[in-house]
Amino acid sequence: MSVTAQGTAPRGRSTLTARIERLQDHCADTRSLFLALTDGRHLRFQPGQFISISIPLGDETRTRAYSIASSPEERGSFEICFNMIAGGRGVGWLFERKVGDSLELTGPFGTFSMERAPQVEIGLIAEGTAIAPIRPVLRRAIETGADAPIHLIYGADRDEHILYRADLDQAAKRATNFSHEIVIAPAEQLHERLREIANRRWIAADANRTRQFWICGVGPAVIKLRDLLRGAGYERRAVHYEQW
Amino acid sequence: MAKLRIQYENGEPERVIEFDPAKSPFHHDGKPGSILDVMLGHKLHLEHACGGNCACTTCHVIVKQGFNKLGEASEQEEDLLDKAPGLTPTSRLGCQAVITDPDAEIVIVVPRYTINQVSEAAEE
Numbered sequence: 001m002s003v004t005a006q007g008t009a010p011r012g013r014s015t016l017t018a019r020i021e022r023l024q025d026h027c028a029d030t031r032s033l034f035l036a037l038t039d040g041r042h043l044r045f046q047p048g049q050f051i052s053i054s055i056p057l058g059d060e061t062r063t064r065a066y067s068i069a070s071s072p073e074e075r076g077s078f079e080i081c082f083n084m085i086a087g088g089r090g091v092g093w094l095f096e097r098k099v100g101d102s103l104e105l106t107g108p109f110g111t112f113s114m115e116r117a118p119q120v121e122i123g124l125i126a127e128g129t130a131i132a133p134i135r136p137v138l139r140r141a142i143e144t145g146a147d148a149p150i151h152l153i154y155g156a157d158r159d160e161h162i163l164y165r166a167d168l169d170q171a172a173k174r175a176t177n178f179s180h181e182i183v184i185a186p187a188e189q190l191h192e193r194l195r196e197i198a199n200r201r202w203i204a205a206d207a208n209r210t211r212q213f214w215i216c217g218v219g220p221a222v223i224k225l226r227d228l229l230r231g232a233g234y235e236r237r238a239v240h241y242e243q244w
Numbered sequence: 245m246a247k248l249r250i251q252y253e254n255g256e257p258e259r260v261i262e263f264d265p266a267k268s269p270f271h272h273d274g275k276p277g278s279i280l281d282v283m284l285g286h287k288l289h290l291e292h293a294c295g296g297n298c299a300c301t302t303c304h305v306i307v308k309q310g311f312n313k314l315g316e317a318s319e320q321e322e323d324l325l326d327k328a329p330g331l332t333p334t335s336r337l338g339c340q341a342v343i344t345d346p347d348a349e350i351v352i353v354v355p356r357y358t359i360n361q362v363s364e365a366a367e368e
Contacts, residue, residue, distance in 0.1 A: 050300075052293040062272070065294045109293040109300045111327040223320065236323070242299055243320065 047136035117145030191221035274339035303338035
């Protein structure tokens, strides 16, 4: 194997530095960090986007993406949330960070975002920490959407992995067009349950295919949900998804 | 040995990597044997803001030669490419375009910009 090149390899874009202002443990294995740029500026992003954090592991630095769980309208710090993964060295490093530590990051990135809500009914689907990008998307949908229904199906393998429950309840009280349902099911059954509910609510219930969807989750379940909705007649570009 | 020739739209000098696809993965991000994997494994930088998980378009490359030698693009990759600036009929995401043919000669161009690059990410 060989590489032939001249000069220095091109590098990436400029890096931002953020300080950990606060941390919040949702439960034993799920944490939020609240970050503020050290130069005092406000991070500008679209709901649904993520940042990339440089994580030193051994003698190299890896890039790992974390969705922003707060809304652009919130001044000061912005929030990322994540859960411990068996063997996940990157997230392990992140769990070791303390208030006052600095992180190097780039971003924001990502096309799974909502600048303005479409003026049609909106379906949101998330599981566990994948609620992170959906949370600001929901807020934007409520603030900029028509009065068309917005419904969130949010699942987890156990109750403590349902995050921001109070926020969701509050949003449902404030916005009469928003409703949500929580699905708790064993991990091996959860994705099937999400598909069943999506099918019943948005496919079997009527012939309306004007809805738009934002789906975020982990693994192939997201692709199966995408295929379910597109296969039922929803436009390709009406089904937004992000798979981690 | 397969050959990957990398050209840069911003005028950086061309690089050429010769490698054995059977020895993939070369790194840990992107699909094993992908353009991203090959480049990172040979210490050449290619943006991959999402960690090579097919969740952004920062590793967008334009394939100038050998397009048909690459593994087929998934619907997920095509969905993302739809949002890449400067999209061409031979655009691919570096993290997803896998080189398996040991005789492949692939030429790519790394575009100057990506959709995810915000020129001024922070504001006062």
